[in-house]
Amino acid sequence: MKLNIALLAGDGIGPEVIDQAVKVSDAIAQKFGHEITWKPALTGAAAIDAVGEPYPDATHEVCKNADAVLFGAIGHPKYDNDPSAPVRPEQGLLKMRKALGLFANVRPTFTFPSLLDKSPLKRERIEGTDLVFLRELTGGIYFGEKGRRDNGDTAFDNCVYTRAEVQRLAKKGFELAMTRSKKLCCVDKANVLETSRLWRETVQAMEKDYPEVEVSYEFVDAVAMRLVQWPNSYDVLITENLFGDILTDEASVISGSMGLMPSASMGAEVSLFEPIHGSYPQATGLNIANPMATVLSAAMMFENFGLMEEGKAMRDAVNKALEAGIVTEDLADGGKAYGTKEVGDWLAANI
Ligand SMILES: NC(=O)c1ccc[n+]([C@@H]2O[C@H](COP(=O)([O-])OP(=O)(O)OC[C@H]3O[C@@H](n4cnc5c(N)ncnc54)[C@H](O)[C@@H]3O)[C@@H](O)[C@H]2O)c1
Numbered sequence: 138m139k140l141n142i143a144l145l146a147g148d149g150i151g152p153e154v155i156d157q158a159v160k161v162s163d164a165i166a167q168k169f170g171h172e173i174t175w176k177p178a179l180t181g182a183a184a185i186d187a188v189g190e191p192y193p194d195a196t197h198e199v200c201k202n203a204d205a206v207l208f209g210a211i212g213h214p215k216y217d218n219d220p221s222a223p224v225r226p227e228q229g230l231l232k233m234r235k236a237l238g239l240f241a242n243v244r245p246t247f248t249f250p251s252l253l254d255k256s257p258l259k260r261e262r263i264e265g266t267d268l269v270f271l272r273e274l275t276g277g278i279y280f281g282e283k284g285r286r287d288n289g290d291t292a293f294d295n296c297v298y299t300r301a302e303v304q305r306l307a308k309k310g311f312e313l314a315m316t317r318s319k320k321l322c323c324v325d326k327a328n329v330l331e332t333s334r335l336w337r338e339t340v341q342a343m344e345k346d347y348p349e350v351e352v353s354y355e356f357v358d359a360v361a362m363r364l365v366q367w368p369n370s371y372d373v374l375i376t377e378n379l380f381g382d383i384l385t386d387e388a389s390v391i392s393g394s395m396g397l398m399p400s401a402s403m404g405a406e407v408s409l410f411e412p413i414h415g416s417y418p419q420a421t422g423l424n425i426a427n428p429m430a431t432v433l434s435a436a437m438m439f440e441n442f443g444l445m446e447e448g449k450a451m452r453d454a455v456n457k458a459l460e461a462g463i464v465t466e467d468l469a470d471g472g473k474a475y476g477t478k479e480v481g482d483w484l485a486a487n488i
């Protein structure tokens with residue numbers, strides 16, 4: 138297969154982890170006879186520095202015309218520490234998600250057998266966890282009207298959802314549940330928020346179309362607790378944008394590290410694959426970031442093209458590396474820590 142992949146490395150550890158995912162993907166391409174053309178493009182703080190905006194039109198053109206997008210991470214402390222900065226890297230990420238129509242963000246959480254005893258959570262609680270968050274990605278409080286009034290002393294961010302936005306995300310959730318254990322949890326705050334009541338009412342109305350799916354409705358605060366208490370009681374969870382952002386970082390503790398959490402953002406035309414973590418600025422240039430989340434995101438990319446064996450080969454290499462202790466410092470647990478590049482080299486050599 139010939140694949141044109143837009144490559145948006147971004148900021149901080151983005152370029153370092155992307156380099157490893159490219160290396161491992163190229164090893165896959167070589168082994169399985171594919172041809173990947175990587176199309177690098179600017180995003181994030183790097184794009185602001187170069188051309189004054191975080192998601193330039195030229196980058197959008199590259200993404201639109203690609204078969205998929207592989208994304209690293211964006212964000213820089215010079216913006217994090219300056220709340221008044223008018224142009225911010227994160228605006229580019231949101232603009233990209235909206236412009237590419239990436240409304241469904243798939244964030245799987247699973248455990249790795251060799252890491253079960255390294256989690257701060259007890260083995261018997263996390264063993265067997267295999268759940269998927271479907272996070273709505275182009276609506277809600279991230280995209281509602283925001284601003285200041287009263288001479289800047291009052292700030293607001295509006296949370297807005299339409300029935301159609303909930304329906305298209307929930308449809309994906311029901312469909313995903315049908316391919317798994319037919320359990321769907323609708324995460325909301327319907328006891329307080331009007332948008333959540335729209336979510337709940339919309340999902341309830343869709344239940345009749347999927348009679349085999351057992352649907353539960355749970356408040357987000359309770360899910361935040363149960364997620365670490367009984368993670369393996371969940372299968373597919375659908376969430377609005379902000380709830381999904383927060384719960385998936387929390388879920389990384391179940392797997393063992395933020396550096397292990399991949400994601401896929403599905404759109405009508407092009408799909409995007411990115412680790413859920415950020416630019417981890419403290420680690421920039423130190424060759425210590427875990428590249429596995431990005432490698433596993435690339436595995437999701439191959440699987441999305443229907444290349445299941447290729448995806449599995451990448452996952453197998455990650456599992457083998459974890460078992461052999463070829464890990465970065467986040468997973469070294471006092472033992473030997475390998476560099477970002479060395480882990481990437483090992484994975485590529487073990488494809
Ligand atoms: N999708 C994205 O590009 C994205 C996502 C989240 C945060 N951000 C941005 O990243 C910057 C830093 O944000 P943050 O510190 O809150 O989140 P972060 O995800 O960058 O880092 C949080 C912590 O997670 C761990 N971590 C993250 N990635 C890791 C990796 N690959 N290997 C090992 N450990 C890893 C580290 O302990 C780190 O301190 C901010 O500018 C933020 O806006 C971007």
Ligand SMILES: CC(C)[C@H](C(=O)O)[C@@H](O)C(=O)O
Pocket residue numbers: 212227230231382413415
């Ligand atoms: C950087 C930020 C805008 C982003 C989000 O909140 O969606 C990030 O946290 C993520 O999870 O991809």
Ligand SMILES: [Mg+2]
Pocket residue numbers: 382383386413
């Ligand atoms: Mg996040």
